[in-house]
Amino acid sequence: MSEKRILQMIPPTDPRLLSKIAPFQDDTLKIHKFENRESLADAMNDTMRKYGGLGLSCNQVGLPYRMFVMGGHPQIEAGRTRYCFNPEVLDMSKETVMMKEGCLSFPFIFLAIRRPKWVFVKYEDEDKKVKEEHLHGMSSRIFQHENEHMNGYIFTDLVSKFKLDRAKAKAKKEINLILKKQKHGKTIH
Numbered sequence: 001m002s003e004k005r006i007l008q009m010i011p012p013t014d015p016r017l018l019s020k021i022a023p024f025q026d027d028t029l030k031i032h033k034f035e036n037r038e039s040l041a042d043a044m045n046d047t048m049r050k051y052g053g054l055g056l057s058c059n060q061v062g063l064p065y066r067m068f069v070m071g072g073h074p075q076i077e078a079g080r081t082r083y084c085f086n087p088e089v090l091d092m093s094k095e096t097v098m099m100k101e102g103c104l105s106f107p108f109i110f111l112a113i114r115r116p117k118w119v120f121v122k123y124e125d126e127d128k129k130v131k132e133e134h135l136h137g138m139s140s141r142i143f144q145h146e147n148e149h150m151n152g153y154i155f156t157d158l159v160s161k162f163k164l165d166r167a168k169a170k171a172k173k174e175i176n177l178i179l180k181k182q183k184h185g186k187t188i189h
């Protein structure tokens with residue numbers, strides 16, 4: 001078994017995170033030392049799991065691939081993990097739901113965001129098979145969030161400045177609390 005390759009998150013102000021990614025092409029994998037789709041999928045999955053996320057897009061780790069990984073949580077579709085190359089949302093419900101969302105590029109920031117309840121999506125998987133699926137619940141939510149990353153949008157674009165400032169203040173408080181505990185030598189969980 002080869003060693004795990006953990007990718008580096010880039011800062012949320014990095015232009016690579018804020019620009020639209022071109023369609024994925026297999027022959028560009030070698031530029032970043034990936035042998036094939038599977039080796040990219042493995043590195044993305046290992047990185048997502050290491051940081052404890054439910055989704056991770058290639059541009060969050062500075063890679064110019066129109067690809068994201070999602071899932072892996074035991075309570076969401078029994079832990080199913082999807083590797084989505086060239087993802088698209090083909091249709092969505094008129095009905096919307098409000099849900100709190102986080103993003104690995106914005107530690108400790110959680111924002112309540114209204115989104116379509118379900119989506120009908122298309123993507124290529126790690127074996128280059130084209131898939132079309134209806135996604136519901138958390139999977140619908142995660143796909144929509146990651147698909148936005150593909151176009152250079154981040155979830156902070158979707159809320160008012162007031163809401164964002166409030167979430168940032170809350171995050172700062174939590175981070176300070178952790179730093180304080182660390183200073184006093186208490187273990188953090």
Ligand SMILES: [Zn+2]
Pocket residue numbers: 102103104105145146149
């Ligand atoms: Zn995100």
